[in-house]
Amino acid sequence: MKTARISSGQEFTVGKILCIGRNYVDHIHELGNEVPTAPVIFMKPASSVISEGERIVIPSYSNDCHHEGELAVLIGKTGKDIPLDKALDHVAGYGAAIDLTLRDVQAELKKKGLPWDIAKGFDTACPLSDFAPAELVPDPQLLQVRLSVNGEIRQNGPTALMINPVANIISHLSTIFTLEPGDVILSGTPAGVGRIVSGDRLLAEIPGVARIEVSVA
Ligand code: MG
Numbered sequence: 001m002k003t004a005r006i007s008s009g010q011e012f013t014v015g016k017i018l019c020i021g022r023n024y025v026d027h028i029h030e031l032g033n034e035v036p037t038a039p040v041i042f043m044k045p046a047s048s049v050i051s052e053g054e055r056i057v058i059p060s061y062s063n064d065c066h067h068e069g070e071l072a073v074l075i076g077k078t079g080k081d082i083p084l085d086k087a088l089d090h091v092a093g094y095g096a097a098i099d100l101t102l103r104d105v106q107a108e109l110k111k112k113g114l115p116w117d118i119a120k121g122f123d124t125a126c127p128l129s130d131f132a133p134a135e136l137v138p139d140p141q142l143l144q145v146r147l148s149v150n151g152e153i154r155q156n157g158p159t160a161l162m163i164n165p166v167a168n169i170i171s172h173l174s175t176i177f178t179l180e181p182g183d184v185i186l187s188g189t190p191a192g193v194g195r196i197v198s199g200d201r202l203l204a205e206i207p208g209v210a211r212i213e214v215s216v217a
Helices: 025-030 084-090 103-112 166-176
Strands: 003-005 011-013 017-021 040-044 065-067 069-075 091-098 144-149 152-158 184-186 194-196 201-206 210-216
Touching: 069 144, 069 166, 069 201, 084 091, 084 166, 091 201, 166 184
Parallel strands: 017 184, 091 210
Antiparallel strands: 003 011, 017 040, 065 194, 069 091, 069 184, 144 152, 144 201, 201 210
């Protein structure tokens, strides 16, 4: 079991990790995708989580593992069909995550119309920081998502540019899945994704809120 920690001391066992794809227009364009009419949703298993200082192990069946720095949202309260104006009441904390993606494997799966699990859900595919308590983040759309590789900034996008803001994501997801304490939402990545290789050091941060540093084995 994996643990999500809030800096105030509270701990949750990580439940389902619900991920939003194509939530920033600039990232959609860099991959040549269409802007979706409804949120693109996929999941990572809790077993894919690693924490500060741990190592990413790129599976042998890929030659093109990409970083996607993202704002992570930790759910603290159970909810189903959550109304938009109550959505943020279900958040326990905000953190930084990296949605590691085997881009070559994903491209093959997309071509065949197959699910993305082996490109997105492998062991170590979800570096996840400790979380800042939600009460310290009055508006999740006024944050920055930053990712650097070996000290060089590769991604630096404002959450204000999300197509589906966090409250809308929570409300929408809760019509499909009962959200439970310990569930984590990865809210999509801004532009600047790219390949990582053995020895790289990755730092994902939501400045002023959370950060996680990991390296590639
Ligand atoms: Mg992503």
